[in-house]
Amino acid sequence: MSHPSSLTITRPDDWHLHLRDGAALASVLPCTARQFGRAIVMPNLRPPITTAAQALAYRERILAALPEGADFQPLMTLYLTDLTPADEIKRARDAGVVALKLYPAGATTNSDAGVTDIRKTYKTLEAMQREGLLLLVHGEVTDPDIDIFDREAVFIDRVMQPLRRDMPELKVVFEHITTREAAQYVASAGAFTAATVTPQHLLYNRNAIFTGGLRPHYYCLPVLKREVHRLALNAAVASGNPRFFLGTDSAPHASQIKETSVCGAGCFTALSALELYAEAFEAIQALDKFEAFASFNGPDFYGLPRNTGKVTLQRQPWTLPEVLPFGEAQIKPLRAGETLSWRMS
Ligand code: NCD
Numbered sequence: 001m002s003h004p005s006s007l008t009i010t011r012p013d014d015w016h017l018h019l020r021d022g023a024a025l026a027s028v029l030p031c032t033a034r035q036f037g038r039a040i041v042m043p044n045l046r047p048p049i050t051t052a053a054q055a056l057a058y059r060e061r062i063l064a065a066l067p068e069g070a071d072f073q074p075l076m077t078l079y080l081t082d083l084t085p086a087d088e089i090k091r092a093r094d095a096g097v098v099a100l101k102l103y104p105a106g107a108t109t110n111s112d113a114g115v116t117d118i119r120k121t122y123k124t125l126e127a128m129q130r131e132g133l134l135l136l137v138h139g140e141v142t143d144p145d146i147d148i149f150d151r152e153a154v155f156i157d158r159v160m161q162p163l164r165r166d167m168p169e170l171k172v173v174f175e176h177i178t179t180r181e182a183a184q185y186v187a188s189a190g191a192f193t194a195a196t197v198t199p200q201h202l203l204y205n206r207n208a209i210f211t212g213g214l215r216p217h218y219y220c221l222p223v224l225k226r227e228v229h230r231l232a233l234n235a236a237v238a239s240g241n242p243r244f245f246l247g248t249d250s251a252p253h254a255s256q257i258k259e260t261s262v263c264g265a266g267c268f269t270a271l272s273a274l275e276l277y278a279e280a281f282e283a284i285q286a287l288d289k290f291e292a293f294a295s296f297n298g299p300d301f302y303g304l305p306r307n308t309g310k311v312t313l314q315r316q317p318w319t320l321p322e323v324l325p326f327g328e329a330q331i332k333p334l335r336a337g338e339t340l341s342w343r344m345s
């Protein structure tokens with residue numbers, strides 16, 4: 001098996017990212033701007049970004065927080081609610097917004113304004129289908145009677161299948177898929193359905209949350225699953241199917257929010273996202289599929305141009321810092337204090 005000492009690929013993009021706002025935004029944005037040309041910025045602020053005007057203002061705050069000379073473009077999204085008016089979609093498109101995010105109400109961090117019944121949003125989804133905006137889906141039901149490890153699979157039956165039937169030409173991204181069921185569903189769903197895959201769901205199964213004690217930094221939503229699911233996600237990205245692409249779901253929370261009795265969901269991976277993905281692709285001998293996953297499949301599905309620059313990863317062990325500043329607080333990157341084998345130069 002080949003064992004390259006470096007890896008040069010077209011500058012990649014992150015198709016699912018949480019940047020937060022204010023001082024937290026200023027702390028984490030440089031990590032992403034260094035590695036990626038563009039990122040799809042999640043709208044789950046408090047209050048959420050629900051209008052084109054709010055998205056434009058948030059975009060300005062992101063641009064203002066960029067380091068000097070950074071070559072990075074934020075791609076903005078709106079948070080879909082039961083009440084998002086259909087005529088907001090044209091304003092959103094004119095403002096450069098590329099997608100709306102569907103959070104089932106209560107599914108995850110800052111999702112209480114989310115959708116209670118997708119049928120309430122159909123007029124708006126029809127407008128999106130017409131105007132060419134994408135729907136990005138947090139694919140978990142919130143029914144407390146459904147086991148948390150089954151919520152993604154149940155979502156496919158209860159929400160995805162009817163949605164695909166009713167809006168066949170709406171481009172839908174099933175975000176941060178975590179199960180064999182979701183990987184199989186997306187592979188068989190046709191040209192208008194794609195998925196993002198995070199580094200943590202390629203690298204870890206649910207044992208990581210419980211190894212030697214409870215490890216809050218491995219807790220994200222959708223939660224890590226059994227090994228059989230991790231293997232299915234790896235097989236999906238190794239297949240080279242262009243409808244699977246990179247989306248870190250880097251979701252920063254201050255250490256005191258993670259290391260407490262009720263821990264916030266999210267893994268902070270923006271510092272070393274490409275290195276983590278390279279490790280995952282190398283482990284399955286699929287480095288030849290890495291560039292398309294990271295740099296081609298996302299823009300192709302979104303209908304955007306591919307980036308033109310390059311980035312290089314060196315095989316060069318380095319140790320991740322234990323903590324980074326996060327506004328006034330601190331944040332721990334996933335794998336804090338551990339050694340990675342790839343390093344972006
Ligand atoms: C995200 C966050 O913290 O905003 N958390 C996470 O675990 N992924 C929300 C989300 O994407 O579900």
Ligand code: ZN
Nearest residue numbers: 018042249251
């Ligand atoms: Zn997310």
